[in-house]
Every structure is written in structure tokens, then in C-alpha cells.
Amino acid sequence: MARMTMIEAIRSAQHVAMGRDDNIVVFGEDVGYFGGVFRCTQGLQETYGPSRCFDSPINESGIIGAAIGMAAYGLRPCVEIQFADYMYPGYDQLSQEAARIRYRSDGDFTTQITVRMPTGGGIYGGQTHSQSPEALFAHVCGLKTVIPSNPYDAKGLLAASIEDDDPVIFLEPKRLYNGPFDGHHDRPITSWAKHSMGEVPEDYYTVPLGKAAITRPGDEVTILAYGTMVHVALTAAEETGIDAEVIDLRTILPLDLETIETSVKRTGRCVILHEATKTCGFGAELMSLVQETCFYHLEAPIARVTGWDTPYPHAQEWDYFPGPKRVGAALKKVMEG
Amino acid sequence: MARMTMIEAIRSAQHVAMGRDDNIVVFGEDVGYFGGVFRCTQGLQETYGPSRCFDSPINESGIIGAAIGMAAYGLRPCVEIQFADYMYPGYDQLSQEAARIRYRSDGDFTTQITVRMPTGGGIYGGQTHSQSPEALFAHVCGLKTVIPSNPYDAKGLLAASIEDDDPVIFLEPKRLYNGPFDGHHDRPITSWAKHSMGEVPEDYYTVPLGKAAITRPGDEVTILAYGTMVHVALTAAEETGIDAEVIDLRTILPLDLETIETSVKRTGRCVILHEATKTCGFGAELMSLVQETCFYHLEAPIARVTGWDTPYPHAQEWDYFPGPKRVGAALKKVMEG
Amino acid sequence: MTKPLKFYVPEPEFRPGDQPDFSGLKLPEAGAVARPKVNVKAENIRDLAYTIIRVMTREGEAVGDWAGALSDDEALVGLKNMIKVRAYDKRMQMAQRQGKTSFYVQCLGEEAIACAFQQALEKGDMNFPTYRQQGLLLSSGYPVLDMMNQVYSNSEDPLRGRQLPIMYSSKEYGFFSISGNLATQFIQAVGWAMASAIKGDTKIAAGWIGDGSTAESDFHSAMVFASTYRAPVVLNIVNNQWAISTFQGIARGGAATFAARGHGFGIPALRVDGNDFLAVYAVSKWAIERARKGYGPTLIEHVTYRAGAHSTSDDPAVYRPRKESEEWPLGDPIERLKTYLIKKGAWSEERHTQAEAEIEAEIVALQKEAEKNGTLASGQKPSPREMFEDVFKETPPHLRKQRQEAGL
């Protein structure tokens, strides 16, 4: 067992996977010699050579499109999009091709690709280095979407994603790369070395897709979160003293609705968190599902705390980010409701 | 006052607008000499010449990107994407550029463009001629999204969209182009000539964006719908004999939440319809908004009737389409709930 | 004072009402273009992007360097394949008119391209086609009955009714699932070819795209990736002069030819008479060999003419002269190959008439058989349950729930 940052865990997942299956290839912008702008692929080219890990031209449609062709051949590409904000030029290939080829060909051709991309704000990245586009993947059927919140899960979920026979979008909350983030940007940074989920086996293991984790059991209210917001949820629970059950969704599609339903039916209250813009965000789907399945158990309106419906601003980043204060306020309101 | 199909109304809106403002230009695939594959731009090149209405290369990113540049110059482009299913290659330009330029430049540069696209199923178009991507526009802030359900609104809303100083996505339910559609594909087709909303003034008028219409007043339950589904809602109300209030949203962003809230608070029940896939569809947002604003007035869980979370199949089109039977069943269930 | 700028929009030479006249079109003589070695450097054959490689003379003789690639028997196979494609198209087009399916796309006049190319491929190579390359499938031995079942979306439809009629798919026959979204397949072909190279395989890929679709961005992705990684892929542009109602000049712009697009990527580019079966075969074989030997990608522009409508959804008489097709100078690919074979003594008018009749009868018989499985309008259909399958490998809980809700 080693202590790893999330970056190291992601690296390790790819390293181990490539060692087990030589159909796995890694490519993307700057991922080869340099090892990626966040260094998540460092060492892979050195170990497995430039045929297995190489730099791509700056063309996201090309990256996904080529990966689809490779998957049709039988490879298992794991590609990096440098920031989730830059997946849009590849969105046609992702949502209309990768997601549809099994269906179109009655299972004859398949698209076992993993598309890794850093997501979320918190690093003063402005509107094009901070986005959380998970809802755009959830809405178009045929894609799985995974968002880890800690190094242990990151490695296990990435290994599972690479092994999965369907296209998987693997969103990496960049604010969590180096340490858990309690939502207070003005407090000292903590590192994964001091966090239990920073303990990561060096060998192969998987964390199954489609299963949520109960990060904090609680009785009074259920908080649904993923990625960075899991940590904000924990902070808010602690700060408000409200006994919240924090569910880390981990995979948003397929979703572990069973765990959610069980919890909300018990607590009768629910708060949903995400960093993405509110309108039509994944929170809307979660709220709908909870409303549909738990209506008669609800003691208060379900609440959402999300990014505002504006671009992610640069200087006002912390006014945009749905931090512990806003989450705490929502918790209190839901408790009163 | 003339009788017009929705195609003729859309043509007329552009014709009248171009006559009033010579900064309006129309371009897109096959829209020039031919007048568009659905003939919605017929006659415009003949009247206004090829500098004002012309064919574009088949490159949706290029169409939107060029329109953005033109708008920065001061023109007011109204462009056609041949099918909504083909907007994906232009999604980066739409969601990250058109939607963001006012914000990025503090209002110095603006993007007064209208992007017309046929949407929805019902013509055996299969998975790439039947999609309803409205949620993908609603989720990324900075775009307005309009979906008319009849010729009168289509003309007035399109005129208002073209005049609007923000980018507007104008989705045209292709199944309604030639006549209202009650949702029963196996019954004789009716034409707009026989429908009151087929009466369309030949001159200029607008229907304001952001205002819903109550298409059928009712007391027992509120149905939220837009485009083709408005007609299905009317059919279902009639067939079940349930006194539903049918709200035609017309603009989904900005949304007329006031009209929705007033209605649901009165009826205490709500059914939401759309053709798009369910997960993270615009119905999820509507359900969330109703839950948030009307929770204490709800007498039953809100229900959604939507397309399934599968690609739009070809042969099974009518098993996919959320027709009057499914809507009727949901109405009954909500009435019992 | 600077003069005001003017906006330029290219226009086709002829519109309805005009008398089409292609006498201005410079066509090189058959045999005029030399055949370079397959390992030639792109920069040494730039001229091949600005000419047209032709093998058959008007009189039906095969001349020049590019001649002689096919034996008479092989050419006869090609001729019969083209006849089969045309007969198939005719029947399916008619079936659509009769309401037995929703949609159909012919390749009338373009049969030589896909048929000759497929004949030059080897088993295990993979095509990434558009909707107008039925000739690839029909020449590869894929069962015609299966194609018909799909066109009819009937109970035996190999794609279970999910896809549009003509959007075939078959891994076994080297035919990648057709997409409705133009050009996406071009870069996918390059990715497949890269994979073949990564694995040290000997298989190559072929991408297909229309003249109009070269304007799409994925054309660029494909060119960039193919160029950078020297992928073993043949990139085919079928320039049939039209993209629905839009003439090729809108996509081509100020370039002299589509083939010239290759030069900016250091990819060798050849232009070939797409209605000359022998020329298409020879050029395809050259490019395929080049790819397989590790010399990298080739861009081929097949010059042809879309003799029919774009699809069953449009009437070309609205946007181009009715006679344009007849006036088009490259002639009919079937007629031309027939003339060649007759001239060589390997074929005759009588055998041709007989072959046409036989093939048509075969197609009609298969059609009857297919219709026993139903058509889109009537009879058995794929189960609605199929709608929920293959979205994912295993149906996840939310889809199982929806399937239940649908009562399926």
C-alpha cells in the first residue's frame, strides 16, 4: 500500500492496465514524452514505448475519432482530453459515434474507449479551464460517466473504465488532483498523504462502475454529490452539525439509484450538489429521480446547490463555486422545510 | 391573413425580416438556389440575391463560426443547420463561442445570430434525423432556445429571434411542418389549412420570446409541453377526458416559470412531455423547477413522459415516440396519485 | 480611395433551363498519365492531383501504364458486380416508391468506384463507407438478402430495425457501420489503420467521403492524423459533382481539384476517371499496395457524376438541368467496361443482355424472399424490445425500467 495523490493514482491505473493488456493504448495532447500537462501519463511512454503512448495533434475530434477506429479494430484506447472544456470539438464523435456504434451495428462493432478529462473549477482557470460538462454526457444515451472523488476510487474506477466494453467518460476533478479540498479556498491546502483515501494499492484492483459510496452515514438529510463536491458536503455537514448522509455517486451513468432511494426514503430530505451550471445540470435529473421515487417520503422540497447559470468567471471564482456556506444554508433550509 | 403551413410561415418570417433589415443574411447547406431541403428558405435568394442568401459548404462549425464573425462585424445572420442532429460538429462554436462572446468582451462584441434547425421525430428519419437536443442548449448558459408548435407562432417567434441581440436556437418540429399532428401516426394527416393557428398575417409581427401560451385551459392537471408534444397533449386530454391545462412553453430558455407556477399551484398536478431522451432532458429541469416552486401544492408526484434513453430507432419509431397512449396513462396515474 | 469589396459566391455552370455543355472540360487522353512506383514520394507526383488517370479509350481499348492490372475474368467479375449493384438499386428504389421502405439512396453512374475498389482489397481490410458505397458490400459477397431485409426493416433485418434502411454494417465483410453524420468515418478509418500498424498487422483501412463532405472538419482530422502517423489507409473522395443541390464548387472553393487537398499534408493524391473501371481498379490497387507496404496514406479523388437524385427525398430537376447527366462526358461505367470486354473478345452483346436478365431475375427472386419477412409497411417487424438492446453491452437498471414501462 502506498500513499498516492490522485494524479499518481491515475497514472498507476494506466500503468497497471497497460501491463496487463497490450491492446491498451494511451494518446492525447502532450501525453507522450511530457506525460501530460497534469502529468497523469508520466512514465507511460518510457515504459511502453511510443506505439503505446504518444502525443496527438491538437484535434479533439481526431483524438476521439481515431480512438473509435482503433476500438473497431480491437484495441482499447484510453485517451486524454486536456481539459473537459476542450471536449466540445470532439462532442460529435463522442455523442453520435462512440455512443452509437454498438447500437448501429447490432453489437458487431464496439467502442471500448475511455476518455479521461480534468473537470471542475477551483484553480482560477476561468471559463475554459473550469467546466463540468457531465450532464452533456448523461443526456446522450450510450455513454457511461464516472467522476472519482479520491485517489483510491480514481485508480479502481479508471481500471474498471478501461476494462469496460462501452465508451466511458472519466472526469477527473482537477481541484482534487493534489489533495482533498474542503471548499475553503482561503485555508491551508491539505494533501492526500494525510487522507485515508490516499492509501492506494500499487497493484491491480477495480472499483465497479455504477455503485455509489456512502462517504458519511447520517440520518437527517441525504446529500448527493460527486467529485469535488463530496468534500464540500462533508465540510458543510460538519460545520452545520446536521447529521447528513453524504452519498458519493462516483458513477453518474449508470446511476446507483437504489442507494439514493434507500437513503432519501429514510431521511426524508435531500440536497443535491454540483459545480456545473444549474439549468439542465445533472442535479435536475437527480432531483427528478428523487421526486419520482421518494415523493411520499419527502418532508421538505429537495434543494440544489450548483454553479450559477453563468460562465465560470476568473476573478469571481469563489463567488461562483458552490462552497460550504451555500451548501450549509441549503441544508438548514431543507431541515426547516 | 393567409393560410400557411409552418414551412411557409418560416419562409415568410425570413422574407419579411430581410426586407426590413439588410443586415440579415441567410446561409446554410442547400438553402440558396434550392431553398433548403425542407424548402424553408425558398425564394429568398431569388428576391435578395446570393449575397444575402447563399449555399454554404457542409461544415456546421464553419456555418456557426462564420455567422459569429459576421455578427461581430454587425450583421444579423440567420443560418440553417439541415437537421438538429447535425449541429454537433458546430456545438463548440455554439456553446463556447456564440454563447460567450458578450460575456467575454463585456458587451463589446455581440452575437446576434439565429440558428434554425429541424428537430424531432415522426418521419422515419432514424437516429440521425429525429433528435431533440434542446437540453444541450439549455444547459450551457448564453443561448436562448425557441420551439414553436404552429405556423402563427413560428413566424412571430422567428421574427423575434432574428431581432434578438443574443444568439437564439430556433428548433422547428419537422413533424409539424405540414400540419398539426395529434400523435396518431396511423390516422389521416390533417393540414394547417384547417387549423386556426394556420392563419398567419403576411406582414411583419412578432411573438415575444420567453412567454408561454396556455393552449388549453384546464383545472385538473397541468401539462408542460412544446413543439410536437403540445398537440399530443391536446389529444391525450381529449381522449382521457381529463381537464388538463396545456401549456405550450414556446421558449424553453428564458422560461416563463411564472405561467407554469401559477398553473401548477392551481391544479396541484403536473405532467411534463418531451420527445428527447429522458435522462437530463429538459423535462428534468422542468420537474425540478416545479418541485422547487410548487412542492407544498403538489397532490401527486410530477410525471415525465419522454423519449426512451435509446437512440431514435427507425422501424420502432412509434414505439419510441411518446404518443397519446403513454401521455394518457401518465395523466391517469397523476390524477390517482 | 479603395474600391468597395465585393462578395463572391461560386455558381454552377448550368441551372435548370440552361443547355449543359461540357466541351470546356479538359479530359486527358486515356493512357496519358504515367504510373509511378508505389514508394514514390508525394512531392514527386503533385501533377497527379491535377489530371485524370484514364485507362480505356473511347473505342474500348486499355492503354498506358495503368492498363493490364486485371485479367479478363476479373474484369468480368467486376462487370457483373456493377450490373448487380444497378439492378439492386433499381429494385430497392422502386420498393421505396411503393412505400415498402422509408428511404433509399442509389449510386447510379458511380458503380465502378466501389466495385473496383472492393476487388482490389484483401479479406480483413476494412472500409469506412458512406451511404453510397453499396457496391463495396455487394462486391464482397455479402448476402443480398440481408441487405434487402435491412432496407425493409423487417423481422430478419440484421440491424433489428434500428438503423435507416441503407445504413449497412458488417465486420465480417469489412464494412464499417455507416453513420448519418457526414465525414465522421474518415478519421475513424485512420484510427483503424493506426491500430493495424500498432499491432504489426498487414491489414489496411479505406475511408470514403463525398465531394461535399470534404468540407466537414473530420476530413481535416483524418488528413492530419494520416499524415502524422503515416497510417496504412486509402482515403477516397467520391466527387460526383453534387452534394444534394449544391455543386462541388462550394466545397472545393478556389482549389483546382479535391485531390489537391492532399498536398498540404504531404499525402500523395491521385485523380482518377471514376467511370473507368480499369482505371479505378489500377489506382486503387496502387494505393492499397502502397499502404500495405508501409509507405503510408494515399488520397484518391474519383471523378464521377451522380446520375440520379441525391436520395428518394429530392428531385434534381429543381436544381440542375435534366440533361446534365447525359451530357456528362465520362459516360456510363457499365457500358464502358462492356465495350472493353467485347472489344477484347471476352464478352458479347448477347451475353451481356443475358447476364443482365439473369442478375435481375436473381435480385427479383431475392426481393420476393425478403418481402416474405415483411416490409416497413407491412408484415413482420423487428421487436420493439430491440430498441432497448445494445445501447450498452449490458442493459443498465434505468433502461430495464424503461423497457418495463414500455411493456416490453
Place this chain on the structure above:
Amino acid sequence: MTKPLKFYVPEPEFRPGDQPDFSGLKLPEAGAVARPKVNVKAENIRDLAYTIIRVMTREGEAVGDWAGALSDDEALVGLKNMIKVRAYDKRMQMAQRQGKTSFYVQCLGEEAIACAFQQALEKGDMNFPTYRQQGLLLSSGYPVLDMMNQVYSNSEDPLRGRQLPIMYSSKEYGFFSISGNLATQFIQAVGWAMASAIKGDTKIAAGWIGDGSTAESDFHSAMVFASTYRAPVVLNIVNNQWAISTFQGIARGGAATFAARGHGFGIPALRVDGNDFLAVYAVSKWAIERARKGYGPTLIEHVTYRAGAHSTSDDPAVYRPRKESEEWPLGDPIERLKTYLIKKGAWSEERHTQAEAEIEAEIVALQKEAEKNGTLASGQKPSPREMFEDVFKETPPHLRKQRQEAGL
């Protein structure tokens, strides 16, 4: 038996640890390339895409057809602009290191390109830049103080803190809002130029893109639209050899040059020594005149070298030899123009040293002033309310509600 295929991945010549040696790089002599008429046909100057237009000799003489485009006074303006850009970069880079802003991007070594180009433009023309063309703004007379206020995201930030530090925007100064998404501006430039032509205006547009970003699809969109509608636009590729850690060969692939990309579109393409101010000016002027006179688009590849890191977020020593920059044979643009002017007797070492000192002092003074308005780390900031403005022209109800919820 066919040999197995091999996968090819291009590699840069030198990596950390290697001794960079550019003696193999063929550089044409200054003055060697003839200057065609501005209405020349693209096909008649294809060679200009495979050479490098240079004006200044090593000794600082301006020679050949392309010389003489600038008076000494004008060249001096250019020199001072370049000094200003470098001084500005130095201070802002330092400010970032001091934590006063989040991010900065220098253009060290590339100053000649934007400065010379801007000087060749006319008022009313519009640039669609990338993040490395601060030289355009600084040469256009845009207030440096405003730029600094934006870099600091302070209370006087003209973009109200919404944008990343270096993503300037100014309609008045012909500088379109910079996007974080690479290449999108290239086609937007073409659209702007089309609009100018549609309206019978005399203004032209200029698009800017990096070597790495030419691989993006919007490069293709821009080329297709510019070619088809003969748009009055100058399309500039700044080939500074690197795209973050990726050498230019990955984007360029098998093409000899980026300029060659123009040939597939019939767009004239010129390659110029981007560190030779006089050459960049002359070539830019040529292309701008061509566009304004209605002869359509031009593609220019400016050959230069990114002497600094990609941005404040990376360390180039990890992926290229530390000395590569020094060994790069095109020299420093400021030094070269200075040598030329001194040789002509229009400038001296002393005046140069003095000018550098004056300009630095001016920048430092402005910086102090800017810091009075705050920095990202401290002091006044744009109001959080600004976050909700300009999403739409008028704030719609749902955003008003959210603003309220935010207590703003």
C-alpha cells in the same frame, strides 16, 4: 508474405540532454525570394510555401524585392513597439511569479510578428488573435494600463474579472475577444471578412493561429470558407516550433511546411522569417493589400521560435534542450532590427539602451498605477455582481433570481 506494418510516431530532433544543432536547417539567403504582384494567382507562387522570405542579412542590410517597405521612422516605431512588448511581458510574467495574477503568457522571441503585422493594418481592420498576440494590441495604441488592469483582474479590469488575465478584447482597437478554445477564431475571422465584403466595405480581417492549433478542425473550416467566398482575410500561422511540449512535426505531419496547407485550397501561401521585422512587415503588407483589393485570402506562415515557456504553467526544460532557444538560427527580432537601424545610421547602441530604459520605466510606472486598482491577490476586485451581467443583453428572470440568491 507481406511484412508486418510498423507504427510511426514523429519525434523532435532534440530532447533534453541532446546538443541542439540546426546546421541542417536550410535557410534561404535574405533577398533570395522574388516578390510577386499582389494579384498573382495562387498556382503561380506555390514555391513560396516551401521557402522563407527574408529581408535582412546577418550584417543588417535589407536586400531584395521585399526590402524597402518601411521608412526608417516607421521601422523605429516597430522597434519601440517590440521593446515595449518585451518589457510588458517581463513585468507581467514577474507579477505572476509574485502571485499577483493567476496566469501569464509571454511572446518572447516572437515580438516582430504581431508588431509588424499591426503596423501594416489600417484602422477598422479586425484581428482575431490567439493568446500570444499581445503585440497587436500594444502596437495599436491600446492603453497598457487597461491591459494590466485586466491581467490583475482588478477593479478597473475592462472585462470585469470575467476573463483569464491575458484574454484581452477591444473592438475599437481591432482586437477580437480571445477564446480559450483553440482555433475557433480562425473561421470567425473569415466570417467577419465575408461580412465586410457583403456590405461593400473596405475593411479586412486577420486570423491568427499557432502551429499546433492548425491541427484543429476550425483551421479547415476557415480555409474552406475563405477559399470558397474569396474572403478578404489574411490567415496567419505562427509557427513557433512548439505547442506546449509537442513539437511542430505532430501537427504538420508529412507536409514540408504549414504554408503548404494553402495549396489544397488555391489560397496563396507565403512563408516568412518571423524574426525579421522587415520581412514580416513586407509580406503582411502584401497580403493585406491583396485582400483589400479584392484578390482574396492569403495564408502566411511566420517561422519563429517560442523562446520562453508555453505559459507560466510549464517548464520547457522538461521536454526540450535548455539551449535549443539559443541555437535557433533566426536570432532575436529586436536585436536584428536594431542592427539594421544602426547600420543605416538611424539608431545607435546608446539610443537603444536609453529607449529600453525609458520604456521599462514607463511600464513600471503604469504597473504601479495598475496595482493601485488592486491585483488578483489583494485589493479591489470587480464586483461579484459582474458575474451575472452580459450572459444575455438583458438579465432573464432565472438569472435575476440566482443573483438574488447569491445576495448580490
